[in-house]
Amino acid sequence: MARRESKSSSPNYWLLFELLDTGQGEKQTNKELFLTVMRDLCKFIYQLTRNSVLVAAHFLLFMVVTTDFHTQLQTLDSLTVNPEFRAVVTAYSSSSDETADDPFITASGVRVRHGIVACSRDFPFGSKFLIDGQVYECLDRLARRFDDRIDIWMPSKEAAVNYGKKVLVVEVLDESDASTSGKKIG
Numbered sequence: 001m002a003r004r005e006s007k008s009s010s011p012n013y014w015l016l017f018e019l020l021d022t023g024q025g026e027k028q029t030n031k032e033l034f035l036t037v038m039r040d041l042c043k044f045i046y047q048l049t050r051n052s053v054l055v056a057a058h059f060l061l062f063m064v065v066t067t068d069f070h071t072q073l074q075t076l077d078s079l080t081v082n083p084e085f086r087a088v089v090t091a092y093s094s095s096s097d098e099t100a101d102d103p104f105i106t107a108s109g110v111r112v113r114h115g116i117v118a119c120s121r122d123f124p125f126g127s128k129f130l131i132d133g134q135v136y137e138c139l140d141r142l143a144r145r146f147d148d149r150i151d152i153w154m155p156s157k158e159a160a161v162n163y164g165k166k167v168l169v170v171e172v173l174d175e176s177d178a179s180t181s182g183k184k185i186g
Contacts, residue, residue: 084171088149089131091163093156106140112153116140120147130171
């Protein structure tokens with residue numbers, strides 16, 4: 001396959017196809033290149049889809065499963081990605097008209113406290129977010145019709161109503177970024 005010149009400012013996505021087409025060479029020497037290309041490709045897809053971490057994740061999973069590199073899936077865990085997205089952010093309280101079952105116990109089974117958010121099922125319990133300089137932890141769930149939102153727990157209904165409805169940039173944090181929810185950054 002003829003090599004194409006690439007511009008240093010743009011990712012070498014064509015290298016992925018070259019790797020997939022040849023299927024030759026030692027996997028150890030291709031490993032680093034593959035991971036670099038996959039990381040760049042995920043960033044590219046994330047930028048195209050603007051806010052859809054799931055689309056980028058599903059594409060990455062599809063590429064890994066359908067190539068010779070699926071045995072290296074474990075190495076992808078070492079990649080650190082802190083995606084940002086815009087979301088409707090609202091607030092809720094433990095009032096019985098806003099919650100199901102016990103208003104002081106979250107869907108994950110923990111008691112409500114400062115720093116908890118309800119988020120969509122797209123994020124596992126324990127996911128951490130940086131929202132407006134504050135770290136929050138996903139320990140509660142939203143009604144499915146509100147899956148496009150993040151809902152911050154507030155100690156009173158009045159505080160939740162006063163918070164209102166905002167469109168904010170939300171950053172998904174990995175565990176090394178913040179160990180405790182409710183922590184201020186910046």
